[in-house]
Amino acid sequence: AQKVTQAQTEISVVEKEDVTLDCVYETRDTTYYLFWYKQPPSGELVFLIRRNSFDEQNEISGRYSWNFQKSTSSFNFTITASQVVDSAVYFCALKGGYSTLTFGKGTMLLVSP
Amino acid sequence: NAGVTQTPKFRILKIGQSMTLQCTQDMNHNYMYWYRQDPGMGLKLIYYSVGAGITDKGEVPNGYNVSRSTTEDFPLRLELAAPSQTSVYFCASSPGTGFNQPQHFGDGTRLSIL
Numbered sequence: 090a091q092k093v094t095q096a097q098t099e100i101s102v103v104e105k106e107d108v109t110l111d112c113v114y115e116t117r118d119t120t121y122y123l124f125w126y127k128q129p130p131s132g133e134l135v136f137l138i139r140r141n142s143f144d145e146q147n148e149i150s151g152r153y154s155w156n157f158q159k160s161t162s163s164f165n166f167t168i169t170a171s172q173v174v175d176s177a178v179y180f181c182a183l184k185g186g187y188s189t190l191t192f193g194k195g196t197m198l199l200v201s202p
Numbered sequence: 203n204a205g206v207t208q209t210p211k212f213r214i215l216k217i218g219q220s221m222t223l224q225c226t227q228d229m230n231h232n233y234m235y236w237y238r239q240d241p242g243m244g245l246k247l248i249y250y251s252v253g254a255g256i257t258d259k260g261e262v263p264n265g266y267n268v269s270r271s272t273t274e275d276f277p278l279r280l281e282l283a284a285p286s287q288t289s290v291y292f293c294a295s296s297p298g299t300g301f302n303q304p305q306h307f308g309d310g311t312r313l314s315i316l
Binding site for chain 1: 301302303309
């Protein structure tokens with residue numbers, strides 16, 4: 090069975106602070122995919138990034154960056170210089186082998202002005 | 203730019219009533235999915251489909267049924283609504299090889315069973 094743990098239920102920061110959202114996963118598969126999705130207060134889910142298990146390069150997209158470390162089974166997400174518009178629930182998800190997609194419980198990020 | 207469209211957006215049902223949540227996508231995606239999201243929880247997969255005429259159970263299928271007669275449409279049916287089915291329901295689709303592809307989500311249907 091595969092599992093995704095997002096230990097941080099809620100994080101509150103002040104605008105312009107950097108914040109890291111943690112994601113730890115469990116899978117027995119050697120080939121797997123990791124995802125991050127954003128759910129803003131309006132409710133829809135928005136895809137942010139996909140990473141496969143063979144690509145451990147970190148990725149940066151504007152203020153967003155992702156740190157994938159197989160050694161610690163983690164796929165953490167950092168927002169640099171957070172903004173109020175970053176306030177949302179962020180979900181990490183895992184797809185391994187022939188399994189379906191497993192979501193973590195999400196981390197609610199509140200960015201105050 | 204419709205993407206994945208869900209109707210209705212909100213609905214209140216009485217216990218024992220039935221209803222169908224509609225989902226349609228215009229991206230010609232083979233894979234479609236239904237999830238439910240309960241407060242403080244991630245999304246749980248109810249059913250999915252790999253193409254017209256093919257459906258399969260997800261993690262929490264009890265109390266639901268689906269059909270996939272066309273590539274575009276994937277309705278979810280609740281036959282005997284129960285309070286435990288109060289949730290937000292999301293339909294999604296993805297191209298090609300399915301679960302390893304990013305999923306495109308609808309805006310959700312908020313369903314309350316009273």
